[in-house]
Amino acid sequence: MVHLTSPAFKENAARALADPGLQKALARTKPQFHGKRAKAVAGLPEFEQLRNIGRDIKNHTLANLDHYLEVYAANVEKAGGVVHWCSTADEARAVVLEICRQAGAKTVTKGKSMISEELGINDHLEAHGITPVETDLGEYILQLRKEPPSHIIGPAFHLNREDWEQSFRESHTDLDPKRVFTERRDILTEARTKLRSRFLAADVGITGANFLIAETGSSVIVTNEGNGDLTQTLPKVHIALASIEKVVPTLEDATSLLRLLARSATGQDFSVYTTFSTGIRRQGDLDGPEQYHVVLIDNGRSNMIGTDFQEMLRCIRCAACMNHCPVYGATGGHAYGWVYPGPMGSVLTPTLVGVDKAGHLPNASTFCGRCESVCPVKIPLPKLMRHWREREFERHLTPGTIRTNLRLWAWFAKRPAAYRAVTRMGIGALGLLGRGKGAFKWLPFAEGWTRGRDLPAPEPGGTFMARYAKARRQGR
Amino acid sequence: MLQTRPRVALFVTCLVDLYRPTVGFAAIKLLEAAGCQVEVPEAQTCCGQPAYNSGDRTTARDLARNVIDTFLPYDYTVVPSGSCGGQISHHYPGLFDDSDPHYRGRAEALAAKTHELVSFLTDVMGMQEVAARYDGVVAYHDSCSGLRELGIREQPRKLLGSVQGLTLKELVDRDVCCGFGGTFCVKYPDISVRMVSDKAKDVVETGADTLLAGDMGCLLNMAGRLKREGAPVKVRHVAEVLADMTQDAAPIGEPK
Numbered sequence: 104m105v106h107l108t109s110p111a112f113k114e115n116a117a118r119a120l121a122d123p124g125l126q127k128a129l130a131r132t133k134p135q136f137h138g139k140r141a142k143a144v145a146g147l148p149e150f151e152q153l154r155n156i157g158r159d160i161k162n163h164t165l166a167n168l169d170h171y172l173e174v175y176a177a178n179v180e181k182a183g184g185v186v187h188w189c190s191t192a193d194e195a196r197a198v199v200l201e202i203c204r205q206a207g208a209k210t211v212t213k214g215k216s217m218i219s220e221e222l223g224i225n226d227h228l229e230a231h232g233i234t235p236v237e238t239d240l241g242e243y244i245l246q247l248r249k250e251p252p253s254h255i256i257g258p259a260f261h262l263n264r265e266d267w268e269q270s271f272r273e274s275h276t277d278l279d280p281k282r283v284f285t286e287r288r289d290i291l292t293e294a295r296t297k298l299r300s301r302f303l304a305a306d307v308g309i310t311g312a313n314f315l316i317a318e319t320g321s322s323v324i325v326t327n328e329g330n331g332d333l334t335q336t337l338p339k340v341h342i343a344l345a346s347i348e349k350v351v352p353t354l355e356d357a358t359s360l361l362r363l364l365a366r367s368a369t370g371q372d373f374s375v376y377t378t379f380s381t382g383i384r385r386q387g388d389l390d391g392p393e394q395y396h397v398v399l400i401d402n403g404r405s406n407m408i409g410t411d412f413q414e415m416l417r418c419i420r421c422a423a424c425m426n427h428c429p430v431y432g433a434t435g436g437h438a439y440g441w442v443y444p445g446p447m448g449s450v451l452t453p454t455l456v457g458v459d460k461a462g463h464l465p466n467a468s469t470f471c472g473r474c475e476s477v478c479p480v481k482i483p484l485p486k487l488m489r490h491w492r493e494r495e496f497e498r499h500l501t502p503g504t505i506r507t508n509l510r511l512w513a514w515f516a517k518r519p520a521a522y523r524a525v526t527r528m529g530i531g532a533l534g535l536l537g538r539g540k541g542a543f544k545w546l547p548f549a550e551g552w553t554r555g556r557d558l559p560a561p562e563p564g565g566t567f568m569a570r571y572a573k574a575r576r577q578g579r
Numbered sequence: 580m581l582q583t584r585p586r587v588a589l590f591v592t593c594l595v596d597l598y599r600p601t602v603g604f605a606a607i608k609l610l611e612a613a614g615c616q617v618e619v620p621e622a623q624t625c626c627g628q629p630a631y632n633s634g635d636r637t638t639a640r641d642l643a644r645n646v647i648d649t650f651l652p653y654d655y656t657v658v659p660s661g662s663c664g665g666q667i668s669h670h671y672p673g674l675f676d677d678s679d680p681h682y683r684g685r686a687e688a689l690a691a692k693t694h695e696l697v698s699f700l701t702d703v704m705g706m707q708e709v710a711a712r713y714d715g716v717v718a719y720h721d722s723c724s725g726l727r728e729l730g731i732r733e734q735p736r737k738l739l740g741s742v743q744g745l746t747l748k749e750l751v752d753r754d755v756c757c758g759f760g761g762t763f764c765v766k767y768p769d770i771s772v773r774m775v776s777d778k779a780k781d782v783v784e785t786g787a788d789t790l791l792a793g794d795m796g797c798l799l800n801m802a803g804r805l806k807r808e809g810a811p812v813k814v815r816h817v818a819e820v821l822a823d824m825t826q827d828a829a830p831i832g833e834p835k
């Protein structure tokens with residue numbers, strides 16, 4: 104399970120900023136994501152309209168969530184599948200373990216799934232003698248390295264080619280020392296060699312789901328490697344893990360969202376593999392599982408319905424917000440200290456682990472709004488982060504010094520005459536101190552500012568209001 | 580251009596009031612040149628953003644009431660800042676819910692007639708050009724609230740294009756934040772400094788000798804970093820150049 108380090112966000116961030124390998128990896132954000140998304144968006148004139156459609160589909164579904172979940176579950180069962188309703192992570196873990204045990208599973212293959220990280224499925228299975236094998240390339244290397252993902256669509260985004268090579272050489276003991284790893288293809292080939300036998304040996308395949316379609320009872324996953332398909336079609340048993348907000352009413356709705364998803368995520372028109380799973384293998388089907396289980400997980404989602412945070416449930420996990428976030432770009436995903444990084448994590452993590460522990464996340468934002476401007480379902484992420492700051496303030500979780508400073512400042516700001524007097528004095532003093540200097544290299548109480556930049560001195564001659572009043576008195 | 584001279588109230592903003600009075604005078608000069616009758620209401624302090632963005636809605640609301648009461652009587656409220664302008668025009672109404680319909684209505688009315696300075700000059704007053712000269716190569720930084728909340732992008736570039744002697748250079752990543760973020764810059768200084776260092780690098784790479792923007796917060800941040808790096812870039816509020824008032828004050832962070 105991902106060990107929660109969100110309370111140490113500041114320390115995590117400082118470490119990340121000083122890590123040259125990580126910084127090198129993060130520098131790929133721009134070439135890998137920005138340009139591609141921008142191009143894909145520019146190539147689809149109705150993209151903006153599609154964002155509205157995406158937002159509306161999700162809003163409509165959330166407003167009728169019970170209904171669509173019931174329709175969905177009924178259709179899954181009609182197709183021979185089983186739906187397991189789990190309100191907590193504990194319940195979901197127990198259900199997954201039980202299905203694996205019933206199937207007599209020794210190894211299970213896994214497609215990339217963030218909800219699986221949220222639930223800590225791997226640790227739970229391992230603790231009970233079942234070996235999970237990650238089949239997504241990024242997840243595979245992270246499993247070797249025992250690291251959590253740092254990005255929701257590129258889990259190993261924080262690693263460089265050298266890191267991959269090193270991990271392979273350490274873990275794949277039969278590896279020919281002369282093998283070279285210069286291209287992405289070399290890496291892929293090496294991982295595929297190891298994974299092939301694992302796919303065939305697996306008793307259970309576990310995937311996530313990008314969407315659940317109510318009218319057909321299908322779960323949908325998108326991948327670029329095709330590993331998801333092998334994970335869910337080869338073993339006898341397929342388990343799809345999905346949180347409740349993944350449901351959408353119709354196939355057409357899912358298609359609209361898929362068009363948004365690929366473009367926002369990787370700048371593709373469509374992902375390489377989009378796979379729909381509906382129930383069990385029927386007579387005459389060429390492949391498909393004998394058992395199809397959907398583990399429907401709430402784990403805090405339904406508490407968000409009807410609150411300021413409901414809009415967050417529109418998220419389709421495309422990662423555009425983190426790809427375009429300057430804070431994520433500086434610190435990477437691990438600094439956020441839990442499963443979901445970047446702006447979407449800064450809203451979601453406090454709802455799932457508590458704002459008392461994850462309070463830094465919604466505060467560590469300049470509210471620049473770039474995330475909201477790229478979000479395919481128009482989630483107002485800065486507004487939702489501000490709501491978290493409001494909850495913190497109400498619950499007195501905001502640090503004492505900030506509250507005191509705020510109270511002092513507010514007292515004056517509400518009283519223009521007093522404010523005028525005190526600012527005139529303060530600026531006068533600062534002006535004297537800074538006379539002839541232009542800027543301060545260091546100032547008491549402004550250490551946070553002056554550690555990495557000078558503090559410009561105020562323009563000499565007093566405040567605007569004082570100068571303006573004087574000019575008026577002198578008839579301008 | 581409008582036929583009558585609208586009565587415009589200047590919301591100075593606390594940073595211009597305290598740090599850069601010349602911007603206030605430049606705003607008055609530009610507004611008058613555009614045909615406005617400008618007043619500076621005495622009872623103004625701060626738009627309340629520090630409280631609002633720290634989660635203190637009660638204080639934010641109290642301050643908003645002050646601003647609403649003071650500024651509502653005018654035809655327009657104009658603000659030489661995208662972020663304070665956006666606070667009034669985009670966030671004030673949301674501070675008052677249905678339990679306070681009176682102020683909600685007043686907040687909406689004020690929001691509808693509040694504008695950031697440069698976009699007001701071009702979009703409302705129809706200003707096409709300015710009478711100014713500035714011999715220099717200028718990079719313009721789009722501040723985030725101005726850009727994304729208020730859609731200010733072409734307006735300053737258009738007016739800067741009419742300044743004699745001025746050459747405009749574009750920054751790469753021009754939609755990326757400078758790392759100021761109000762209290763963010765002192766709450767998370769490491770990250771903030773990293774962001775402003777990236778921005779300073781982009782500024783230097785344009786080869787511009789002057790950096791302009793429409794928000795004092797971003798300007799203080801970028802000027803502070805450029806200074807720390809010893810980069811020979813002059814930093815000013817865009818209004819100073821548009822109003823031809825660069826003689827009135829040394830660049831931000833420079834001794835007189």
Ligand code: SF4
Pocket residue numbers: 367417418419420421422423424425446447474477478479480481482
């Ligand atoms: S919040 Fe929006 S941009 Fe971020 S992952 Fe979710 S859908 Fe994508």
